[in-house]
Amino acid sequence: MNQTPKKMVPKAPSKLKHYLTGIIVLALLAWSYWRSEASIVDLFTNRDQMATIIVEMFPPDWGYFLEIIDPMLETIRMAVIGTTFGAIIAVPIILLCANNVNRIPWISYPARFVLNLIRTVPELLLAAVFVAIFGLGMIPGIFALTIFSVGIIAKLTYESIEGIDKGPMEAMTAVGANKVQWITFSIIPQAAAYFVSYVLYTFEVNIRAAAILGLVGAGGIGLLFDSNLGFFNYPNVNTLVFATLIVVVIIDFISNKLREKLL
Amino acid sequence: MxxxxxxxxxxxxxxxxxxxxxxxxxxxxxxxxxxxxxxxxxxxIKDTAGQISKAIFEGIIHPDWDFINDEEGLIYGLIDTLAISILGTFISAILTVPFGFWAARRRSKGGFFVTGVGRFILSYIRVFPEVVLAIIFIKAVGPGSYAGVLALGLHSIGMLGKLFAEEVDAIDHGPREALIATGANRIQVLVYSVLPQVLPGFISYTLYRFELNVRGASILGIIGAGGIGAPLIFALQSRNWPRVGIILLGVIILVSLIDLISGYLRKKIV
Incomplete structure (x- = not known):
């Protein structure tokens, strides 16, 4: 009798967990502040130097635009080819990874593991390794972007495929389709839009990535970043950034329009 | 008919x-x-390509295990990388909050112009390569982890700002109107109706950005901004493939661990 009213009063949820989270986050921050030798004071004592750089960057050297058209086109070429090869290689990997296409767990899990491994390798490192093999130029950049694209496209697409409608797959099984027919008529019609949309997204990412690959000698506009930074030519650096921005915005616009139509 | x-x-x-x-x-x-x-x-294909590929392959399958415990070796570099990405992500998350509200479509009453300017600034920051930012910060604060922290902190605003703005765009206006109806002031409206709705999204995106920043921080050292990148570029330049192998292994393990932890946390939040 006595206990019933007590039980009915709702207890405020414990805030201990939130406090603990807060303490852990603060401890991590304090540790990284100390570890990275960060110092707010430094930022203020060196603010003149920073301000000089920023002031020097504006206005960008617009005359330089004409000179960078060729390397910019080279960067776009690298991104186009890298994304395409990446997309082609991604297809079998997607089919192996998606567990509603490939029902054998001891194949799909290792395939995902390999895919995750690919995704952890930074693209600049890939480019550096390929430069060592193939020498300077576009080719190592294309190879690096290809592997980089496989990681993104395969991961995003297989996750969407796992969420597609089961009906068509069951229907194809019911009519006795073989594996190839089964994939062609139940998976591909549902997955194609996602796939194309992710390929376009990867293409945008690749344009940005390709812009820095030149830092390790893999062709494109990154080579110019390297030389201009070496000569402290900040207006030119800013021109490069603006040129990349223009290309990215245009591609962003086109691919958004295409994706809206697809999905 | x-x-x-x-x-x-x-x-x-x-x-x-x-x-x-x-x-x-x-x-x-x-x-x-x-x-x-x-x-x-x-x-x-250069004549040496086959030979080099073989050397790389052999180096990567026979990593230089001794490097792990070296002074300023693998562990040291990876911990530096982790510290850079934690602090960089935190700085960018704090700096991004105002950008998120600025670039959101619905909240700004200035209409298209205000939102457009916000979005343009975010795009500009996004395409500014973090490596280039790091080089600029090295000029300002000297080489080392701190330059890396600042570069990541600034560069991440570009992507986080876009994601935060989308989150703000998607909020439910019911609670806000309810609070206004009860006579709450602007700060109360923000604290009790807007923040509770956007905070889980903000935290989840910040964790996602943290995963990307760990990858980013592992290459910043290539240009002298601290972390594991510095020994990596030395090893690459001197063609010391066993060392490249062990560093690659270290980066893969660190990135996978962070992905696991952050993926688990994100699932819990959403």
């Missing part, structure tokens, strides 16, 4: 247009590929 007849007239027309669109897309694609491949330099 009239409906039926219009349908029969419309159908072939729509189909013709669709076929035309498909053909157009194919032609454009073909043109792009012809253009792209025509610009590629001749693909020639």
């Amino acid at each position: 009239s409906q039926l007849s219009t349908q029969t007239v419309d159908k072939p027309k729509g189909r013709g247009k669709r076929v035309f669109n498909r053909v157009l897309i194919l032609v454009i694609l073909a043109a792009i590929y012809v253009w792209a491949f025509s610009g590629v330099e001749e693909f020639k």
Whole structure:
């Protein structure tokens, strides 16, 4: 009798967990502040130097635009080819990874593991390794972007495929389709839009990535970043950034329009 | 009847247009590929390529285990990388909050112009490569982890700002109107209706960005901004493949661990 009213009063949820989270986050921050030798004071004592750089960057050297058209086109070429090869290689990997296409767990899990491994390798490192093999130029950049694209496209697409409608797959099984027919008529019609949309997204990412690959000698506009930074030519650096921005915005616009139509 | 007849007239027309669109897309694609491949330099394999590939492969399967515990070795570099990405992500998350509200479509009453400017600034920051930012910060604060922290902190605003703005756009206006109806002031409205709705999204995106920043921080050292990148570029330049192998292994393990932890936390939050 006595206990019933007590039980009915709702207890405020414990805030201990939130406090603990807060303490852990603060401890991590304090540790990284100390570890990275960060110092707010430094930022203020060196603010003149920073301000000089920023002031020097504006206005960008617009005359330089004409000179960078060729390397910019080279960067776009690298991104186009890298994304395409990446997309082609991604297809079998997607089919192996998606567990509603490939029902054998001891194949799909290792395939995902390999895919995750690919995704952890930074693209600049890939480019550096390929430069060592193939020498300077576009080719190592294309190879690096290809592997980089496989990681993104395969991961995003297989996750969407796992969420597609089961009906068509069951229907194809019911009519006795073989594996190839089964994939062609139940998976591909549902997955194609996602796939194309992710390929376009990867293409945008690749344009940005390709812009820095030149830092390790893999062709494109990154080579110019390297030389201009070496000569402290900040207006030119800013021109490069603006040129990349223009290309990215245009591609962003086109691919958004295409994706809206697809999905 | 009239409906039926219009349908029969419309159908072939729509189909013709669709076929035309498909053909157009194919032609454009073909043109792009012809253009792209025509610009590629001749693909020639150097005589040394096979030898180098073999050396790389052997180096990567026989990593230089001694490097793990070296002073300023693998562990040291990886911990530096982790510290850089934690602090960089935190700085960017704090700096991004105002940008998120600025670039959100619904909240800004200044309309298209204000939102447009916010979005333009975010795009500009996004395309500014973090490596280039790091080089600039090295000039300002000297080489080391701190330059890396600042570069990541600034560069991440570009992507986080876009994601935060989308989150703010998607909020439910019910609670806000309810609070306004009870006579709450602006700060109370923000604290009790807007923040509770956007905070889980903000935290989840910040964790996602943290995963990307760990990858980013592992290459910043290439240009002298601290972390594991510095020994990596030395090893690459001196063709010390066993060392490249162990560093690669270290980066893969660190990134995978962070992905696991952060993926688990994100699932719990959402």
